[in-house]
Amino acid sequence: MDFDTDVLICGAGAAGLTLALDLARRNVPFRLVERQDTPFHGSRGKGIQPRTLEVFEDLGIVDRAVALGGPYPPQRIHAADGSHADVPTAAEQAATPAEPYPTPLMLPQSLTEQVMRERLLALGQRVEFGLALTGLEQDADGVTVTLAGRGGESRLRARYVVGTDGGRSTVRHLLGVGFPGKTLGVRALVADVALTGLDRDAWHRFNGDDMARRLEVCPLAGTDLFQIQAPVPPEGDVDLSAQALDALVRDRTGRDDVHVDSVTWASAYTMNARLADRYRVGRVFLAGDAAHTHPPTGGQGLNTSVQDAYNLGWKLAAVLAGAPDDLLDTYEAERRPVAAAMLQLSTALLDAARRGGEMRRGRETRQLDLAYPDSPLAFAQPARAHGVQAGERAPDAVVLGAGGQSTRLFTLFAGPHWTLLGWDVPAGVAEALRRAGLRVHLFGARGDVVDVHGQVEAAYGLQPGELVLVRPDGYVGAIAGSAHVDALDIYMWRAGLS
Secondary structure, eight states: OOOOOEEEOOSSSSSHHHHHHHHHHHHHEEEESSEEEEEEEEOSOOOOOHHHHHHHHHHTOOHHHHHOOOEOEEEEEOOOTTTTEESSBOOOOOOOOOOOOOOEEEHHHHHHHHHHHHHHHHTTOEEESSHHHHHHHOOOOOEEEEEETTTEEEEOOOOEEOOOOOOTTTHHHHHOOOOOEEEEEEEEEEEEEEEESSSSSEEEEEEEGGGGGGGEOOOOOOOSSSEEEEEEOOOSOOOHHHHHHHHHHHHTTTTTOOOEEEEEEEEEEEEEEESOOOOTTTTEEEOOOGGGOOSTSSSSSHHHHHHHHHHHHHHHHHTTTTTTGGHHHHHHHHHHHHHHHHHHHHHHHHHHHHHOOOBBGGGGSSOOSSSOOOTOOOOOEEOOSSSTTTTTTTTEEEEETTTOOOOEEHHOOOSSSSEEEEEEETTTTGGOOOTTTTEEESSTTTOOOOEEEEEEEHOOOOTTEEEEOTTTSSSSSEEEGGGGHHHHHHHHTTTTTT
């Protein structure tokens, strides 16, 4: 049966663009369609967490993103008497060899997506704007969809479809997948504005102990704008004009010297916490906001969405290349529990904010400790009681190549391949595991890399003869002793390395 493409991605936000980038570098045929006629131009998801920066490094966009963005400023807590106090927005943490990106990056969502589109274009692909999915039917072999655009309707046949089309996902509705959760009792506005009267060196907070009158004004890195966030009444229309926002700011700050001059983007929304019942129905998948919606507290939504797509991309490519289909079941098994945990975290942070607590964000928001220990893809033989565990994020480290040049484990991991690390393994063991799509790096006698600073030993806790198999998405898939090479070989076949 003829197919128009292997994968149809519906929705060109952060999740859809991440998936497109991953498939493009794997040379997997896909189409990326977006209902809107033009790119999103607001700040909405402006926080890029450290784990997502690691993903961006692998996708080749981290330097561009950091160049456009900037660090989070401190919170400036304004008191009713006109005084103020500054407190950090994020807990202080220095970079380490294992964790090269210690703190979040502020980058308005529109700029994040711009960077992704630029990278996608460099890879020879682009977003198709003004195309909406309106119908979907699937069978054992593929999915037939109806797309509507300016030129009318067309039908397309794909092997797989991924819905990254937001909280009101058409794909999810057509699948009949439930989206249970709750409305959190907070309605708010968010607006990108030109504003005078407040310094750009702080995230300004007013009336922190009064939810109804709270106001936050944050300078947007990479722009000359500020982002306004403010609770609004649960019912009725919300005036988002510059005149109305100017009056709101003057009322809630109690100051006549702060003015909103213009508005470039604004939205009023009700906060929800919802999680799709399923992430996969046959050959159709949900990712990003189509699978989970978060309150903005903690900056988890966009980051969770990016990592959904990063998890799914290599699995789709592997199955399209002949790996067992049940590899795709691990997407939901791994990512749905993560989304559930992030929903709990975001909701807890919202509850704390409603009680007048600080917005300070700790390590739990940085997503570096997220792991898949219960995944079908987490394999260890024998079991380990120390060091890095199967299913955990693979740490970075500075190493020396045998040729004398310094490099990093993340550099060795980068790209659409698996990586096998061997620590003082007997001669011939690693050679028996070599195959297409796998890069092998050995430490020890006649190895090609040297743990010159002891950072690999400190981060991984490997024993002589141990092998670590790192997945394409930077997580440890398997750890095995040299005596268990046969079991590791079977694992690799099931994961698509044949």
